Amino acid sequence: MASFILRKAEPKDVSDILRLIKELAKFEEMEDQVILTEKDLLEDGFGDHPFYHCIVADVPKQHQSADSHVIIGFAMYYFTYDPWIGKLLYLEDFYVMKEFRGFGIGSEILKKLSQMAVRTRCSSMHFIVAEWNKPSIDFYKRRGASDLSLEEGWRLFKIDKQNLLKMTNEE
Amino acid sequence: MEFTIRAATLEDCKDISRMILSRCELAEYEKVSDQVKIAQRDLEQDGFSKNPFFHGIIAEVPEHLKSKEGHTKVGYSLYFYTYSSWKGRAVYMEDLYVMPEFRGKCIGKALMSKVSQLGLAAGCTQLNFTVLDWNKSSLDFYLKLGCWDVTSDLGYHCMRCEGDVLEHLAQGDL
Numbered sequence: 001m002a003s004f005i006l007r008k009a010e011p012k013d014v015s016d017i018l019r020l021i022k023e024l025a026k027f028e029e030m031e032d033q034v035i036l037t038e039k040d041l042l043e044d045g046f047g048d049h050p051f052y053h054c055i056v057a058d059v060p061k062q063h064q065s066a067d068s069h070v071i072i073g074f075a076m077y078y079f080t081y082d083p084w085i086g087k088l089l090y091l092e093d094f095y096v097m098k099e100f101r102g103f104g105i106g107s108e109i110l111k112k113l114s115q116m117a118v119r120t121r122c123s124s125m126h127f128i129v130a131e132w133n134k135p136s137i138d139f140y141k142r143r144g145a146s147d148l149s150l151e152e153g154w155r156l157f158k159i160d161k162q163n164l165l166k167m168t169n170e171e
Numbered sequence: 172m173e174f175t176i177r178a179a180t181l182e183d184c185k186d187i188s189r190m191i192l193s194r195c196e197l198a199e200y201e202k203v204s205d206q207v208k209i210a211q212r213d214l215e216q217d218g219f220s221k222n223p224f225f226h227g228i229i230a231e232v233p234e235h236l237k238s239k240e241g242h243t244k245v246g247y248s249l250y251f252y253t254y255s256s257w258k259g260r261a262v263y264m265e266d267l268y269v270m271p272e273f274r275g276k277c278i279g280k281a282l283m284s285k286v287s288q289l290g291l292a293a294g295c296t297q298l299n300f301t302v303l304d305w306n307k308s309s310l311d312f313y314l315k316l317g318c319w320d321v322t323s324d325l326g327y328h329c330m331r332c333e334g335d336v337l338e339h340l341a342q343g344d345l
Contacts, residue, residue, distance in 0.1 A: 021256045021257070025256075025257060033257045033258070034256075034257045035258055035259075036255075036256065036257060036258060036259050040259045044260060051254040051259075051260055052254040076254070076256055078253055078254055079224055080224070080251055080263065080265070081217065081224040081225040081249070081251055081265060082209075082265065083187075083207075083209055083214070083225075083265065083266055084195070084206055084207045084208065084209060085207075085208050085209065086208060086213060086217065087224055090253065092253075092254060092255070092256050093256040107343075110340060111340060111342075111343045114332070114337055114338075114341035115341045117341070118337060118341045122337075123208070123333055123334075124331050124332065124333030124334070124337060125332045125337055125340075126329065126330065126331050128328060128329055128330060129328055129330050130325065130326050130327055130328075131326035131327070131328055132326055140330060140332075143332065143336065143339075143340055144332060144335075144336035144339065144340075145330045145331065145332045145336065146330065146332075146333075146336075147328050147330055148328070148329040148330065148331050149322050149327075150328065152303070153303045153304035153305055154301045154303060154304075154322070155301060155302050155303070155304055155310075155321075155322035155323060155329075156300075156320075156321040156327055156329055157299065157300050157301065157302055157313055157319065157320055157321065158297055158298070158319055159287070159297065159298045159299075159313075159316065159317060159318045159319075160296070160297050160317075161291070161295075161296045161297065162317075163317030163318070164290065164291055164297070164298055166317060167280075167283070167284050167287050167316060167317070168284055168287050168288045
């Protein structure tokens with residue numbers, strides 16, 4: 001498979017972005033956790049103050065997937081901040097459809113993200129990986145990523161909406 | 172104890188910077204300057220320009236309750252909006268800090284509650300943050316509030332590519 005392009009996602013891509021999000025969630029056995037809709041993605045990614053940015057991998061029609069898709073990979077990211085070191089790029093999701101792996105598409109996406117991070121003066125790129133996801137961990141470790149949870153003891157915590165409401169109502 | 176929680180302004184960056192540095196000192200890093208690269212002017216630029224990278228809230232006490240060194244700004248939280256590809260809008264609490272002499276008076280909880288309110292008002296369905304695994308008092312505090320430990324429960328590890336690693340990635344080196 002010869003050619004693909006990486007480009008900034010456009011509003012017309014939200015249907016494909018959601019499809020790929022669900023495919024990745026299915027691989028992580030979390031498909032039922034995805035409650036995001038195309039409408040959310042449109043409103044949150046393409047308004048005046050986007051909550052996220054997206055790059056998509058686009059192949060020519062003659063190389064489309066078995067189920068006729070030309071958007072075959074994506075990365076969703078946004079900018080975060082560490083008050084000790086400044087701006088960071090946070091990689092929320094990163095996925096290439098199985099039949100398109102092994103062609104360097106993932107590497108190119110990561111390269112493009114890193115270039116953007118450097119260009120926007122981010123000190124670092126952060127993301128999370130499930131500890132059981134050995135192929136991903138190897139992919140990132142080969143590229144020099146450090147595991148902050150293992151090396152420095154960082155644990156990610158979450159409070160859901162129900163408990164947030166409880167906390168605000170108690171004040 | 173009497174205190175107020177309010178949005179941070181440009182003028183607060185001096186105190187925020189002060190508290191960031193004392194936090195670093197408290198963590199007993201030998202060389203604070205090796206760890207903290209961000210100065211007051213960076214906070215001003217990054218937090219108070221047209222497209223801020225973070226937002227801040229400040230906990231302030233009245234003059235008669237000021238700290239031993241004369242500070243009335245005694246705590247802060249820095250937060251920003253993120254996005255979950257599963258659930259949409261989220262808020263991330265990057266820093267939550269109360270000066271040691273003002274702890275145990277619910278100021279931390281009030282700061283966190285304010286971040287939660289602001290997040291809910293912005294349409295967020297979750298609040299995320301990280302805690303160090305040796306920080307037992309913080310872990311207990313958060314677990315009691317109904318938080319859950321995603322790293323422990325789902326095995327999600329926080330990863331980083333920084334400095335030379337980021338540069339090599341940008342150049343396409345493996």
